[in-house]
Amino acid sequence: MLRKLAAGAAVAALIHCPASAQDAYTIGLTGALTGPPASTYAPAVEALRVYLERVNAAGGVNGKKVNLILQDDSAEPGKAAANAKKLIAQDNVILLMNASLSSTYAPVVAEAKRAGVPVLFASSVCPKDVYPPADPLEFCTTAFAANYDSRATLAFIKETAKEPVKIGFSAMAIPLSRGEMDFAESQAPGLGMTVVDKEVIPPPTPDYTPFATKLKDAGANWVFSWAPWVTQVRTLEALRRLGWRGEYVAWSHIEAEGELARLKDGRFYVIGANALFQDELPIHKEIAGAAKQAGVPYPAQQMAEGWIAGMVVEAALKAAGWPASAEKLAAAMANLTVDTKGLRGGPIAWTKDNHFRTRQYYRVYAWDEAKSAIVRVKDWTAFDVK
Amino acid sequence: MQLAVNIAVLTAIYALIACGYVLVYRVSRVLNLAHGELMMLSAYLLLVTASQFGSHWAVAIATALGLSGLVGVLVYLFLMRKMTGEMVLAAVLTTVALGILLRGATVLIWSAQQHYPVQRLNITNFAIALPGGARISLCAALLVATMILVYSSLFAFLRLGRWGVRMRAAGQRPLLAAQRGINLHIIYAMAWGLSTLIGAMAGMLIAMDQGLDQTMATIGLKAFPAALVGGLDSLLGALVGALIVATAEILLIHYVDPLLSEVVPFAVLIAVLVVWPWGLFGTREELDRV
Amino acid sequence: MSRQPRASGHFRIGYAEDLKLIQTPLERWALAALLVVLGGLPFLASPFLLDLANQVFLASIGSLALMLLTGYAGQVSLGHAGLLAAGAFTVGILAKELGAPFWITLPAAALVGSLLGLLFGLPSLRLRGLYLAVSTLALHFLVVYCGGEYEARRGLSTGIVIDPPSIGGHAVTSARAWYFVLGLAATGTLLLSLNLLRSGTGRAWAAIRANETVAEALGIGVAAHKLLAFVLSSLITAVAGALFGYYRGFVSVEAFSLFLSIQYVAMIIIGGMGSLLGALLGALFVTLFPYGIEAALGALPGAQRYAGALFAVNYTAFGLVMILFLVLEPFGLVGIWRRIETYFVLWPFKYRPLAGRPR
Structure with a gap:
């Protein structure tokens, strides 16, 4: 009986979550922001956040702000599954991002597929499904790639x-x-x-x-x-x-x-x-400046990965237009080329059946x-x- | 030869950590499952003192050790003292909870990233060449030396020291000891302080040798079978247990499969406990008296 | 376990009445209300809330099993996550290798669970207390090692994906369908536990927990009953693990860390040792706790900035709450529950009479 009361209280506490802003692109990320392997993922996610904040400050994409919802899964698969469920069912995200250990992929992808939402692996290792012939809903910007x-x-x-x-x-x-x-x-x-x-x-x-x-x-x-x-x-x-x-x-x-x-x-x-920061490209200086301005707790050298993800997300949303749906976004992502401004050896180019990149440098x-x-x-x- | 050195180093690590389990268990019958976390906390404390007194490594280490001992005493005074007289399981779970708390708190304060205390202390962890072509790093050598020092002084202290004898008395018959005018709270606090101090030595040296991150706490758990194999209330047992577990682990890594090193300590533990339920040197506990 | 009076003016005459599950009209009505709420929830709540409810059901099955073993039979276990993993991997491997349907995999998981329970119940015949707890820890490492080896050898680095079970041609995928499946499973476990505990087995366990020598002297087969406790608890846990695998649609070793075992122990401690209600309350509390913390942090201004600290805050808060419960409320949530209950039962008086306590 107390169980009933407590359940009621929990329901009450959880129901009044803020409704997602209607005039913004809502995207979600589940990642190992904390927990043992966080040192690989958290800086990238932080960079992504800083990048999108700058995009928003500069007027957003297609005149609309980008609303990034971060969910921590501490690299636990069960938590990642719950996060994905929440982001899709409650926040109605049009893009789901993963920045966590490989054990979280299966539940996240399963949830995303059920809802038809594209998944972007950013800073977590690229799964086999993004190589040709690619799964229609899975994309990857991460530098490292198995095999x-x-x-x-x-x-x-x-x-x-x-x-x-x-x-x-x-x-x-x-x-x-x-x-x-x-x-x-x-x-x-x-x-x-x-x-x-x-x-x-x-x-x-x-x-x-x-x-x-x-x-x-x-x-x-x-x-x-x-x-x-x-x-x-x-x-x-x-x-x-x-x-x-x-x-x-x-x-x-x-x-x-x-x-x-x-x-x-x-x-x-x-x-x-x-490219390492010692190359001192203009983009590196830009990242370092942004990191300093935002007071990021990680060295700027660790932020390139998330910055690239940010650039790709921005380009994908731009291509999808407004109003964007998960379906439109997935279609736009399946034909996208993003200049990495020297952070990588070449552009990130996605085609219908290659969601990794056509050439890896x-x-x-x-x-x-x-x-x-x-x-x-x-x-x-x-x-x-x- | 290198194999022998590796065994010695791993034995030293396990023995130093196991010693912390034994000290607390021996006097208060509480298993401190937060030992690994306390050890990790000490290593992080070294990180702080190292950046405070960067130029004087001795000062930094001594301060960090002092602080760690203090932490141990405080843990007893403010937490474990409240659990005396409770169910043993409840007391053990309190230490588990403390461990979880410490893990969270260390990430909050120091982040989950790798740290290298050696760098901040301006020490080079050079390798020493030994006869027979083997090599050992400075910190690893210090680990072995510390283990020898700690164990010999502990044996002397418990046998000859006034407080050592009191400690043993409190462990054997707490009621009688209390009636003979031994202040149990001071003894328990001392045991916690000593145990954390010795754990801190191990934690700091491992952190200086290998680097420091959140996995340090798990190393504490890995040393745990060593303490049990020898018997939870025997110092000699901890030493022998550490030797057995470390030898089994190193030999299996070398000759069979490195992956087994995760399972082996526990396999050895089960094998020993089935034959000697109280460990090799542990005293049989009378739980069944009506 | 001394039984409290359940309501003012209600006295039990005879053993049969003492064994009844529902004794007073209030209980009947409360149960009916609870069933209505639980039955109606899936038609009102969002999928996210249903997911939470499902997690609570899953956790309840596991915590009830652990409560039987630790809270009633008095055998400490730290290998709970290992048993869950064993169940999940049985399903994963059978489904992957043979394409076996759920009506084969679930009994198989139960079988594997009970065998493991038997195997790791054996040390309990020789070991006590902490030594026993640690030997069950070995179980955890063993199972996780085997599972990891399987994953690595088969090249399933991102875990084993399991297809949802289908009942009568209908795949169970929606949160609502799962709500009923898991809800029924949890209720079944609860009824099984209740019935076990009011039978001879339950009384034998209580005797063993109180004092083994005395139990032996009373003619209770201590060894057999201890093993039974291990086998039953492991069986239920393995089935819970199997359901977990099906529910999440995947199995991987990373989902079964040692921390999970600790969480289950925390459930029965926070809920209250030696009480099935406690196991349920504990499962509810521990499962929802991180979400509560998250909601609390999210309500703070500048929530995004704290996202990076969430795990640490969660961990810290969880440790703190566990300590507070252990130090301040050794009887757990159920202790608080009973105090409230007693308050109403005894009202307008505050204390029960010292002499001639009503049984």
Whole structure:
């Protein structure tokens, strides 16, 4: 009976939620704003928020404001499902964005499909469904992409290595990272590399040395890691402490720029699709200025990913016109090209059956010990996405 | 050789953390499941003192250690003292709740990002070459040294020190001890302070060696089987338990499958508990008296 | 459990009456009103609210199961999330590999749950209290490890997607349909628990919880009843996990963290140990709590700025509330409920008479 009363109270508390503004584009995002993996996603979401605030301050899109509703899922699938349900059913969003761990994709996509709302993966890894032939409702702007990243990395290693490559892999014990390292492992022999070891490391690990010991003892002269930043960099540090002198390639997550400068390691490469801020493009200065003005708690270097998502959202809404519906927006997104102003190697181009981008560009950076600065080791290399 | 070094380091980590569980359990029969979080809090405190006294690393570490001990005492005085005499489960759950609170609070204050206390302290965590081609980092070496120091002084303290003897007495028969004029509250507060202090040493050194983020709290939980394998109320047990669990873990990582390192401590735990329900060195608790 | 008088002037004469579930007219009316409200809710509430209600139903099944084990039989378990995961993965794997329909997967989940319950009930014959709690923790790690391995080996990095179950050719997808399915499941669990507890099994559990040696001396099969408690509780929990998998349409290890186990323990603590009503109240409270915090934060000016702190605030507040309950209200929500009830039953008096307490 108390249950009834409490339920009644909860109903009362939840029913009077503010009605979404009728004269604005309402879009929603569920993301790991907080929680253990938040350091990868929160800065991107913050950048997106700042970008759209600037758009609104400048008069909005097609003369209408963009109303971004943020929902935190702390990377929990159950919470993400509830968020998606709320954003769609209650806030009537025309675009659902995901910035969280891969385990949240399935529930979010399921909800979105049921309602016919397009889903945009921004700063979370691109699911297979956005590659050709793409799912009509799923889109992705994120820099990192399963399988293509490994191909690009292995190509880079093959080109750079002077001696025969004995390669080791380091993954975090999460399905996505393991899957990618398995893929890389299967590709390496075809490029004339010897696979000597693959370590799958559980996330709460007090000491990375035992795993590093195995990589070192296996005789690897190259190690490739495609995992959350913690695993990538702690494996490297443990290897170095063991006196390993080989070369290490890791994915250039948003932390990369600060970390390259911290580690000052000449044989540590980061490969990625985003231009680092040391390139000092005009757009970088713009982002840094906006971050400073908005008082963002994250370094500006970490905001490129969210900025790109913002540019794409703005362009998509513009193309969809006013009044926009989820259906119109999805149609507009299926034929969209957005200039990334140098943040990426080329534009983000979506077609009817490719919702990733037609070409993916990679750049490699490393620390130059002589110059004591981050340098570009290899400039944009394009991979056609088929 | 490197294998032996790895085992030694992991043993040191587990032993230092397990020691915190044992100290509190031994005197008050409460299992402190917030130990990992308290350890993490201490490491974050080091971050604060490091930016305060950046140039004097010794001052920063000493201040952070002092603060951590104080936190432990305060936790007892303001929280656990209220739970004395309650159901043991309720007391344990209070520590769980404290842990959840601390996790939230640390994210609120320090964000979920990676921190590197070593950098702020201006220390280089260089590697030391050992005979046999093995290498150990400075902080890892300090971990092993701290473990030896902590355990030998604890053994001496509990056997010879006036307060140590009181502590043991309070753990064995609280009622009798109280009647003999031992102030139980001071003893309990001391146990909490000491336990947090030792956890802080482990937490700070791990953070200096590896970096600091929210996973630190989970490491506390991983050390937990070590304490149980040895018996929750035995210091020697904690040491032996840490050695067993660490050895099993390292050997399995090296020779079988690294993924097992998550499950192994608990598998070892089950195996031991089925044979010795109170751990290897734990005292049998009389729960069944009518 | 000393039974309180249920209403002024209402006395129970004889055991049969004591065992009745509905004893007074007020109870009958209140129950009817509750049923009307619960039955009418899906036709009034928004899908989001229905989703919340469904979550509460799911949580209730799990918390009732845990309450049977911990609150009545006195066996502490920290492996609850592992059992939920076991149920969900049974469904996921069977549906994925064999395309099995729900009337095969649900019993299979129940079977897996009861087997796991038996396996992890065995240490309880030797271990007590905290040692037991930790051995159940091992269960959690074991199941999650196996589930993770399955996902990784099959390349299902974003979790296993499950098709909605179909009953008589109708796929259960809408929140309203699920509301009735889960509502019935929760009610069924509640009735099962009520009946178990007023039978010999329930009394045996109570005796074991109070004192094992005495229970043994009274001729109660302690080992058998302990195992029964583990098996039943695990069975129900695994079914709850299976329903969770179907409801969400996917299964992945990340959904079953250790924190989930702690949440379930929190449900029975906050609700009130040793009371089925407590399990329900706790499930309601713990499930809705984060949404309450979110609504409260959202009501503050400049809500978007706090969005980034939500998880931290939620965590902090959850820990704080748990501490407050443990320190200030050891009997939980049900303690508050009983005090209010007693207030009305005894009115205009404040205290029950010391001698000759009415039973």
